Amino acid sequence: xxxxxxxxxxxxxxxxxxxxxxxxxxxxxxxxxxxxxxxxxxxxxxxxxxxxxxxxxxxxxxxxxxxxxxxxxxxxxxxxxxxxxxxxxxxxxxxxxxxxxxxxxxxxxxxxxxxxxxxxxxxxxxxxxxxxxxxxxxxxxxxxxxxxxxxxxxxxxxxxxxxxxxxxxxxxxxxxxxxxxxxxxxxxxxxxxxxxxxxxxxxxxxxxxxxxxxxxxxxxxxxxxxxxxxxxxxxxxxxxxxxxxxxxxxxxxxxxxxxxxxxxxxxxxxxxxxxxxxxxxxxxxxxxxxxxxxxxxxxxxxxxxxxxxxxxxxxxxxxxxxxxx
Amino acid sequence: xxxxxxxxxxxxxxxxxxxxxxxxxxxxxxxxxxxxxxxxxxxxxxxxxxxxxxxxxxxxxxxxxxxxxxxxxxxxxxxxxxxxxxxxxxxxxxxxxxxxxxxxxxxxxxxxxxxxxxxxxxxxxxxxxxxxxxxxxxxxxxxxxxxxxxxxxxxxxxxxxxxxxxxxxxxxxxxxxxxxxxxxxxxxxxxxxxxxxxxxxxxxxxxxxxxxxxxxxxxxxxxxxxxxxxxxxxxxxxxxxxxxxxxxxxxxxxxxxxxxxxxxxxxxxxxxxxxxxxxxxxxxxxxxxxxxxxxxxxxxxxxxxxxxxxxxxxxxxxxxxxxxxxxxxxxxxxxxxxxxxxx
Amino acid sequence: xxxxxxxxxxxxxxxxxxxxxxxxxxxxxxxxxxxxxxxxxxxxxxxxxxxxxxxxxxxxxxxxxxxxxxxxxxxxxx
Numbered sequence: 248x249x250x251x252x253x254x255x256x257x258x259x260x261x262x263x264x265x266x267x268x269x270x271x272x273x274x275x276x277x278x279x280x281x282x283x284x285x286x287x288x289x290x291x292x293x294x295x296x297x298x299x300x301x302x303x304x305x306x307x308x309x310x311x312x313x314x315x316x317x318x319x320x321x322x323x324x325x326x327x328x329x330x331x332x333x334x335x336x337x338x339x340x341x342x343x344x345x346x347x348x349x350x351x352x353x354x355x356x357x358x359x360x361x362x363x364x365x366x367x368x369x370x371x372x373x374x375x376x377x378x379x380x381x382x383x384x385x386x387x388x389x390x391x392x393x394x395x396x397x398x399x400x401x402x403x404x405x406x407x408x409x410x411x412x413x414x415x416x417x418x419x420x421x422x423x424x425x426x427x428x429x430x431x432x433x434x435x436x437x438x439x440x441x442x443x444x445x446x447x448x449x450x451x452x453x454x455x456x457x458x459x460x461x462x463x464x465x466x467x468x469x470x471x472x473x474x475x476x477x478x479x480x481x482x483x484x485x486x487x488x489x490x491x492x493x494x495x496x497x498x499x500x501x502x503x504x505x506x507x508x509x510x511x512x513x514x515x516x517x518x519x520x521x522x523x524x525x526x527x528x529x530x531x532x533x534x535x536x537x538x539x540x541x542x543x544x545x546x547x548x549x550x551x552x553x554x555x556x557x558x559x560x561x562x563x564x565x566x567x568x569x570x571x572x
Numbered sequence: 573x574x575x576x577x578x579x580x581x582x583x584x585x586x587x588x589x590x591x592x593x594x595x596x597x598x599x600x601x602x603x604x605x606x607x608x609x610x611x612x613x614x615x616x617x618x619x620x621x622x623x624x625x626x627x628x629x630x631x632x633x634x635x636x637x638x639x640x641x642x643x644x645x646x647x648x649x650x651x652x653x654x655x656x657x658x659x660x661x662x663x664x665x666x667x668x669x670x671x672x673x674x675x676x677x678x679x680x681x682x683x684x685x686x687x688x689x690x691x692x693x694x695x696x697x698x699x700x701x702x703x704x705x706x707x708x709x710x711x712x713x714x715x716x717x718x719x720x721x722x723x724x725x726x727x728x729x730x731x732x733x734x735x736x737x738x739x740x741x742x743x744x745x746x747x748x749x750x751x752x753x754x755x756x757x758x759x760x761x762x763x764x765x766x767x768x769x770x771x772x773x774x775x776x777x778x779x780x781x782x783x784x785x786x787x788x789x790x791x792x793x794x795x796x797x798x799x800x801x802x803x804x805x806x807x808x809x810x811x812x813x814x815x816x817x818x819x820x821x822x823x824x825x826x827x828x829x830x831x832x833x834x835x836x837x838x839x840x841x842x843x844x845x846x847x848x849x850x851x852x853x854x855x856x857x858x859x860x861x862x863x864x865x866x867x868x869x870x871x872x873x874x875x876x877x878x879x880x881x882x883x884x885x886x887x888x889x890x891x892x893x894x895x896x897x898x899x900x901x902x903x904x905x906x907x908x909x910x911x912x913x914x915x
Numbered sequence: 916x917x918x919x920x921x922x923x924x925x926x927x928x929x930x931x932x933x934x935x936x937x938x939x940x941x942x943x944x945x946x947x948x949x950x951x952x953x954x955x956x957x958x959x960x961x962x963x964x965x966x967x968x969x970x971x972x973x974x975x976x977x978x979x980x981x982x983x984x985x986x987x988x989x990x991x992x993x
Binding site for chain 1: 607633638639641642643644645646647648649650651652653654655656657659671674675678679683684685686687688689690691692694723724726747748
């Protein structure tokens with residue numbers, strides 16, 4: 248792993264964090280009345296992935312455009328790292344006609360077919376769809392892979408188990424990722440999942456697996472590399488349970504009282520400042536470069552938000568469009 | 573064989589099941605992206621014969637027996653479809669949709685809309701529907717109204733072999749998700765009592781039947797009988813038996829979504845009397861939607877109240893005497909026609 | 916030369932009765948060699964019966980009739 252790669256990892260994580268933080272600020276600032284979830288320029292629910300950047304960045308550094316990702320209701324880090332256009336994505340989140348889906352999908356239903364990226368608001372349902380994408384790739388003889396990402400809560404849903412079984416039975420090029428951020432909304436992992444290491448479930452489905460601790464982008468990159476290369480070489484699926492952290496609430500508006508002291512502890516384990524300080528200490532980055540990276544990220548994010556806010560809304564009669572092709 | 577099933581000159585007769593599997597085979601021969609997935613669709617040929625002969629011709633790479641994992645394999649069908657393949661996925665019985673409905677109505681039906689038209693799901697989800705052979709509450713339902721109620725998926729239900737082949741070819745070629753419902757009673761299976769109309773003349777070459785267009789199965793001027801699927805066969809038996817007494821027009825919807833409202837209105841405008849025969853539950857469903865179609869446009873088209881011969885709002889019972897009390901049988905259809913004619 | 920078509924022997928127990936489930940043709944119809952003219956079933960296993968030659972078919976048993984394996988079911992006349 249050379250220094251440039253590490254710098255790229257840091258840059259991308261900063262880019263994502265800047266985005267999630269900006270969305271958080273704008274979501275609340277533009278909401279009037281503040282208590283009304285449906286109000287504001289970004290209406291509805293908002294699930295931000297601050298803290299989970301290492302997963303997206305470590306994974307996507309192993310992927311190419313033709314590889315597929317199905318993501319969960321907390322998708323922005325994955326979308327950005329995969330290469331979904333930030334402006335079109337932001338316009339979609341703002342419900343504008345210039346959005347990825349012309350405002351039809353919103354933040355939990357981001358689709359970019361050019362990147363084979365999709366996400367869904369229904370827990371765990373992206374696992375079977377990724378199996379199908381991998382099926383198509385294998386049938387066509389490409390070495391593309393499909394990746395399904397969902398949380399540790401999703402791993403208790405039937406769709407997860409059916410998908411792993413099918414992928415193993417048919418030896419498909421799919422990687423199943425469990426983003427374990429310890430919380431399924433307000434329910435701690437240990438109250439929902441009887442085993443401490445979810446990767447053990449892979450034994451039941453006859454596939455290799457690994458649990459990755461530390462929320463470190465480089466470790467995650469290496470683990471994903473093994474899985475992706477295995478899939479590309481025809482070696483079938485892998486299950487990766489990646490321990491990460493959710494720094495914001497489950498949704499914006501979640502006071503997180505249920506987290507108690509653990510929240511402060513989690514915030515103290517923020518992966519980005521930790522990585523930044525490591526790279527600076529190792530002489531890979533200096534303060535000036537750090538500042539430049541942050542400025543560049545801010546500029547890109549501000550431009551995307553400005554683009555979204557300036558974009559036209561869809562026409563009301565557009566509601567009838569796109570039911571059928 | 574009854575004389576009512578005439579063969580067009582030189583065209584061979586086949587069962588509806590054979591017509592369906594032939595349609596799939598012809599599309600698979602011409603398009604390598606088409607494949608079949610489901611439980612027992614391989615060597616077994618499908619529990620109701622929908623995939624007979626396909627495994628022998630195409631093998632396990634394209635005719636895929638799945639584990640009992642409906643959410644898993646229907647989701648996989650969706651994934652393959654968004655990547656441009658054309659899966660034909662079988663849900664063994666419509667009644668099983670409970671274990672996989674999220675993939676169907678929240679994903680298959682909605683992805684095109686949620687993506688603003690950017691992602692297509694060109695998938696066929698076929699399933700066996702219907703009762704009449706004592707398979708009881710969890711294996712005898714029709715439920716087309718339940719699927720029709722949710723936007724984003726087309727729903728078709730042929731009543732005969734000719735339409736079955738043409739609709740399956742149309743469904744496979746359609747870029748949208750199509751729910752293809754084959755009533756077990758129209759399949760012409762050797763192990764279930766059948767109406768002779770389940771065997772019919774089917775051209776050997778490929779052809780399509782348009783989705784969203786009803787067919788006038790029997791022309792008439794006194795009363796319009798609107799029906800779909802198996803019930804159409806009973807309606808035709810009644811219409812033919814009443815020739816000379818009452819001129820019955822039988823409209824075979826063939827598709828529930830899109831619903832051919834123009835055809836319904838045109839026929840009712842002509843006759844002024846409407847009987848609906850629907851094996852799906854009566855309340856909150858297809859028969860009410862047909863009545864609403866008239867009421868929305870012009871209730872004055874009607875000379876008499878509408879007669880609905882629909883399945884009552886009860887789970888399907890097991891005992892034959894109970895089940896046939898509920899089913900829309902010929903005697904009930906005749907009585908409804910008589911009622912609407914004398915009202 | 917007329918040809919008689921018999922109910923195929925399909926099961927290990929040759930005395931097991933079968934059923935002529937479906938006729939796809941009517942008496943007096945012309946048929947082609949290889950054309951599927953009937954579907955028969957013994958013990959839940961079904962089979963298509965093909966016309967062995969071109970000709971005009973005469974049905975010898977009724978649809979849904981119980982038939983012994985090996986019994987005559989149709990005749991094809993030139």
